[in-house]
Amino acid sequence: MDIAKRLRELREAKGLSQSAIQDQAGLSHAHISRIENGHSTPSLRVVERWAEALDVELYQLFFVGHGQPEAPVLPERIPMGAQERKLLGLFDKMPVDDRASLISLARDLVKWKGKRG
Secondary structure, rough: OOHHHHHHHHHHHOOOOOHHHHHHOOOOHHHHHHHHHOOOOOOHHHHHHHHHHHHHHHHHHOOOOOOOOOOEEEEEEEOHHHHHHHHHHHHHHHHHHHHHHHHHHHHHHHHHHHHHH
16 A cells, blocks of 8 residues: 555545645645655654544545455464463563574474474
8 A cells, every 4th residue: 555645645535735734733744745745654643643634534544445444353362371471481581593593493393393294
């Protein structure tokens, strides 16, 4: 999705000028122009202010369609026991290089297990 194009489309569909967004969102005209022309990427806070200025929900800046998008179905959480919590706690305390090695080892084990059936 091209956020710059989407912001411009919604602004124009609402019949608003860049100056109106400037006034309502508190953004500089130059910043608005740079964003709409794709020369700058807006931060989340800027996008939130833009949505407020357009009087739309934040998701509408990213969703092209009618109505509200359906919430994704998330998998059920796997219950964690004391051993799993302890393991994750130890993982959090590991140096970054050791974490990367452990993750690589786990991936290799999964591949090896998959080949053995």
